[in-house]
C-alpha cells in the first residue's frame with residue numbers, strides 16, 4: 001500500500017437541535033463580532049432563529065444556484081461595506097457557495113450550517129457562473145473553518161429534493177472510488193457514506209420529519225464530501241458540471257439521474273471499486289445495489305424531464321470530453337459519452353441500455 005493523503009483542517013460539530021448553541025460557541029471561539037449571515041429569503045427565518053445569540057452585522061439573502069458572478073460581486077461589496085469579520089451560511093450548496101465566493105477574495109472564515117446533503121461545506125472547491133459558463137477551482141481559503149450539522153434543520157427539505165440531494169452525496173462517494181487522487185482513506189470514507197445513505201434515505205422517505213433517517217443521511221453527506229474533496233473530481237462530476245453550467249439543469253437531480261449510467265459504464269472496468277460499492281450496498285453488484293435503492297426512493301430518472309434538449313447531447317459530449325480525467329478506469333470517447341448521455345436523457349435502463 002502506498003499513497004499520499006491530505007486531510008483538510010476543519011472542525012465538524014454534529015448535534016440535532018443544537019445549531020443555535022453550536023453557532024454561539026463557534027463564533028465565540030473565532031472571536032468574531034461582526035458576522036455576515038448568508039441565507040436565501042426562504043431560509044432566513046430559520047437562520048435568524050439559530051443566530052439569535054450571534055453578533056450579526058449584516059443579513060444577506062441574495063442566494064442564487066451556481067453563484068452568478070454578479071451575485072458574488074454584490075455579496076463581496078456588502079461584506080466589505082459592513083466590515084464583517086466572519087461569515088455564517090445557512091442553507092444548501094447555493095448559500096455555502098456564496099459564502100465561499102466572499103471568502104475567496106476576503107479570506108474571511110466561514111461557519112457553514114448545511115440544510116441539504118450537497119456537501120459543499122466540506123470541500124475547498126468554489127464555483128462561479130458567468131452567463132452559461134461555470135468555472136470551479138480549489139482554494140484552501142474557501143474551506144469553511146467550522147461545520148455545524150443539525151439534522152433537525154433538514155427535516156423541512158421536501159422528500160423529492162432530499163432524495164435527489166442524498167443521491168448527489170452518493171455520487172460523491174461513487175466517483176471518489178476512481179477519481180484521480182483515490183486512495184484507501186477516501187475509499188473508506190466513501191464506503192461508509194454509501195452504507196449510511198443506503199440505510200438512511202429510505203427512512204427519510206418513510207418519515208421525512210423524523211431524525212432516524214435525517215441523521216445518517218446528513219452524516220453521510222459529510223463523509224461523501226470529505227471523500228470527494230480528497231479524491232478529486234471524476235467522470236460523473238465532469239459530466240454533471242457541464243450539464244449544470246451549460247444547460248442550467250438542477251444540480252442534485254442531475255447527479256441523481258446521471259449516477260447509474262456512470263456506474264454501469266465504469267464499474268465493470270474498476271473491479272476493486274465495484275466490489276467495495278456492492279459491499280457497501282449489501283448487494284451482489286454495485287449497479288444492482290444502486291438501482292434497488294433508487295427504485296425504493298422513486299429517484300428522478302431522465303434528464304429530458306429536467307429540461308435537457310435531445311439536440312444538446314452531442315454538444316454536451318464535446319464539452320465534457322476534454323475534462324475527463326485520463327485515469328478514468330474505462331477509456332471515454334465522444335461516441336461512448338454520447339451514448340451514455342442519450343441513455344441518461346431518455347431514462348433507459350443503464351445496464352440493458
Ligand code: NAD
Nearest residue numbers: 066092093094115116118120123125153154156157251252
Ligand atoms: P440549493 O442550495 O440551491 O438548495 C436547493 C433548494 O432547496 C433551494 O430552493 C433551497 O431554498 C431549498 N432548501 C435548502 N434547504 C432546505 C431545507 N432544509 N428545507 C426546505 N428547503 C430547503 O441546492 P444544493 O443541491 O444544496 O446545492 C447546489 C449548489 O451547490 C450548486 O451550485 C452546486 O454546484 C454547489 N455544490 C458545490 C459543491 C462544492 O464542493 N463546491 C458541492 C456540492 C454542491
